[in-house]
Amino acid sequence: MNVTHSFNARPAMDGDGVNIRRVADFNLQRFDPYLMVDELKSNDEQDFIGGFPPHPHRGIETFTYILKGGFEHKDQLGNVKAIRSGDAQWMSTGSGVIHSEMPLIENNEGLHGFQIWINMPAKDKMRPARYQDTAGQAIPQISNSTGAVLKALAGQWTFAENTGFVDGLLTGLAANGAIADVTLTSQGVAELALSQHQTVNLYLYQGELIYQDKTGNEALASAGQLLILDSQASIRLKASSEGAGLLLLAGTKIAEDIVHHGPFVMNTQAEINQAISDYQQGKFGKIS
Structure with missing residues (x-):
């Protein structure tokens, strides 16, 4: 596979003191239509016990996927859901959402999950919010004969050897977004x-991947790296002896200028100012 860029996730903190690893690109938008990937992985509840108390969003979509542990989601739309191991959740915030995500401390098993931010095109940023999740449903998956399992979280997927197509349960993501979890x-x-797809990004969360770099030499990607792939070239994923777990993030480029301020991603500073004003005036509503 042709890797055009690689990025390392950096330690960060968000919510009420939650420790995460983050890879983001709001300025150059090289992940377009994706903006950010946050990975939360810890067996120490002190790293995440504070969770994410009520906070607003406008102009983006959040995609949450849990491998271990869980969160309880609440929002001003009336959605209250426990998102546990194997579950995915999509929230298209549009003109405004207030939500909270608080950890479920049930089996002291720790927490491992992701929140991915997807940009929205300007024409959709002020439409009403939308919400979907897969709680209680089995994620569709396919496997091949060479040690790979692909779980389709959103969009349609297949292996090149044509083992059949599989469709994710979450539909309607901005910019034809498609997300899969692949284990090798x-x-x-x-x-x-x-x-x-115009865009294919790969976030490696476990193990190692072997690939050829721009010079044709063999290179090794390790957990915590995001790779931008050439979607027009054949994509061959090969794990090292450690195996690998990774997220594939595909879609269509939006290619619009954006302005980012905290939980808001709009197209102009005036729109950011309006979002802040609307939130301060209580126009986003509140969680009951």
């Missing part, structure tokens, strides 16, 4: 043809 056994291999 030791030395496992998966080949995908994703030329229908």
Whole structure:
């Protein structure tokens, strides 16, 4: 596979003192339509016990996927859901959402999950909010004969050897967003043809991947790296002896100027100022 750029996730803190690893690019938008990937991974509840108390968003979509542990989600729309291991959740904030995400401390098993921010095109940023989750449903998946399992979280996916198509349960993501979780056994291999997408990003959360760099030499990607792939080239994922777990983030570029301020992502500073004013005046509503 052709890797055009690579980025390392950095330690960060958000919410009420939650420790995360973050990779983001709001300025150059090289992940377009994706803006940010936050990974929360810890067996120490002090790293996440504070959770994410009520806070607003406008102009983005948040996509949450949990591998271990869980959160309880609440929002001003009346949605109250426990999002646990294997569950995914999508919230298209549009003109405004207030939500909270508080950890479920049930089995002292720790927490491992992701929140991904997807940009919204200007024409949709002020439409009403939308919400979906997969709680209580099995995530559709396919496997191949070379040690790969692909779980379709959103969008349609298949392996290049045509093992059949699988559709994610979450639909309607901005910019034709498609997200999958791929696990590879030791030395496992998966080949995908994703030329229908303008953007393909890969976030490696476990193990190692072997690939060729721009000079044709063999390179190794490790957990905590985001790779931008050439979607028009064949994508061959090969794990090292450690195996690998990764997220594939595909979609169509929005290619619009944005202004980012905290939880708001709009197209102009005037729109950011309006978002702040609307929130301060209580126009986003409140969680009952």
